[in-house]
Amino acid sequence: MTPPGSYQELTELLRSRLPKLAAGRLRIAHLVLADPEGTAHRGISDAARLAEVPESSVARFANSLGLSGYPAIMELCRSWLAEQAQVARRADNNGHPPPGGTLSAILEQEQTNLARTFTRLDRTTWLHAVALLANADTVHVLGLRESRPIADLLSRRLHARRLGDSLPDEVRELSGVLVAVSVRRYAADTVRTAEYAREHGVQVVALTDNPASPLVEHAHAALFAETAGVGNSRSLTALAALAQALAREVALRRGDHGPEDDLPFGFYF
Numbered sequence: 486m487t488p489p490g491s492y493q494e495l496t497e498l499l500r501s502r503l504p505k506l507a508a509g510r511l512r513i514a515h516l517v518l519a520d521p522e523g524t525a526h527r528g529i530s531d532a533a534r535l536a537e538v539p540e541s542s543v544a545r546f547a548n549s550l551g552l553s554g555y556p557a558i559m560e561l562c563r564s565w566l567a568e569q570a571q572v573a574r575r576a577d578n579n580g581h582p583p584p585g586g587t588l589s590a591i592l593e594q595e596q597t598n599l600a601r602t603f604t605r606l607d608r609t610t611w612l613h614a615v616a617l618l619a620n621a622d623t624v625h626v627l628g629l630r631e632s633r634p635i636a637d638l639l640s641r642r643l644h645a646r647r648l649g650d651s652l653p654d655e656v657r658e659l660s661g662v663l664v665a666v667s668v669r670r671y672a673a674d675t676v677r678t679a680e681y682a683r684e685h686g687v688q689v690v691a692l693t694d695n696p697a698s699p700l701v702e703h704a705h706a707a708l709f710a711e712t713a714g715v716g717n718s719r720s721l722t723a724l725a726a727l728a729q730a731l732a733r734e735v736a737l738r739r740g741d742h743g744p745e746d747d748l749p750f751g752f753y754f
Contacts, residue, residue, distance in 0.1 A: 488550060488552050488639050489550065489551070491564065492521060492565035496517075499517060499550075499696065500696045502514070503697075509536065513532065513543060514546075515692035516532060516535055516699070518633075518695055521524060521562040524558065524562045525559055525563040527559070529544065540543040541603060543555050567611050578611060578650060581724050591715050595722050595723075596710070601711045602709070603726075603730075605709065606708065606709075610706050610707065610708065611706075611708065611734075613706045615731065615735055615738055617688050618735045618739035621688070622660075622661050623646070624646070624664065625648050625659060625661070625662070625663045626645045626647050626648065626664045627644065627652075627663065627665050627679075629649055629667070629674055629675055630672055631656075632667050632668060632675070634721070636649070639664055639666070639692075642732030642738070656678055656682075659681070659685065661687070662687065663682040664691070665700050666693070668694040668698075669712075671677040676699045676700060676703070680703045681692075682703070683703045689703055689704045689706075690704065690706050690707075691706070691708065692731075694709060694711070696709065708727060708731065710724035
C-alpha cells in the first residue's frame with residue numbers, strides 16, 4: 486500500500502474508508518478530517534483522549550494507512566497548513582496594511598477561508614457537480630438555519646425550487662438533483678433529506694464544510710468551504726462564494742447568457 490503523501494491524499498483515503506470504520510477509528514478519522522489545524526499540533530495522547538480510544542489504537546490507525554505512526558499524520562497536516570498560509574499571503578496582494586483590530590482579524594480570516602476553499606477544490610468533483618446540475622430537468626435546494634441564505638442564493642441563481650417551508654410534503658416530491666447545504670452543527674433535517682434523496686434515486690450535491698460532514702456519505706458530489714471565523718463565530722463568506730461560483734459555472738454550461746454574465750465572478754479550471 487502506498488502511504489498518502491499529502492493531506493489531500495490522506496483525506497481522500499479516509500473518506501473512502503469511513504463507511505467501513507469501527508466506532509473508535511471513525512472518531513479518529515473525524516478528528517483528522519474536521520480539524521487539520523488541531524491535528525497538526527495535537528500529540529497522540531490528546532488525540533486518543535478526544536477520540537476516546539487508547540493511544541495504541543491511534544498508532545495502529547496511522548499504521549493502517551501505510552504511515553509509520555501518528556506523527557506522520559501530524560506532519561501531513563503541518564505541511565498542508567504551511568501551504569495554505571502561503572496561499573493566504575499571496576491572496577493579500579494589495580500592498581496596504583489592514584486597519585487593525587477586529588476588522589483586520591476578520592479580513593485576514595476571510596482571505597484565508599476563500600483561498601483555502603478554492604485551492605482545495607477537487608477538479609473532478611467540481612466538474613461532476615456542475616454536470617449534474619446543468620443536465621438536470623429539476624433542481625431542489627435545501628439549507629436550514631444559518632445555511633438558509635445560501636440556499637436562497639442558490640435557488641435564485643439556479644432557477645431551482647428551495648425546500649424547507651413544508652419539508653415532509655416536499656421530500657416526497659423530490660426528483661432530479663438535490664443541493665443540500667449545511668455546516669457544523671449540521672441540520673438533522675437536511676441530512677435526513679439527503680439520505681432519503683439518494684435512496685430514492687435523486688442525485689445529491691452537498692455544499693458543506695469538511696469531509697467528515699454527515700452529508701458526504703449521501704452525496705454524489707461534495708464541495709467544501711472553510712467556515713472558520715474570528716472568535717467563536719462562524720463565517721459563511723467562502724460558502725457563499727462557492728455557491729455563487731457553482732451557479733455561475735452551471736449557467737455557462739447551460740448556455741445561459743442572461744444579465745448575470747456581466748458579473749465579474751466565476752470559477753474556472
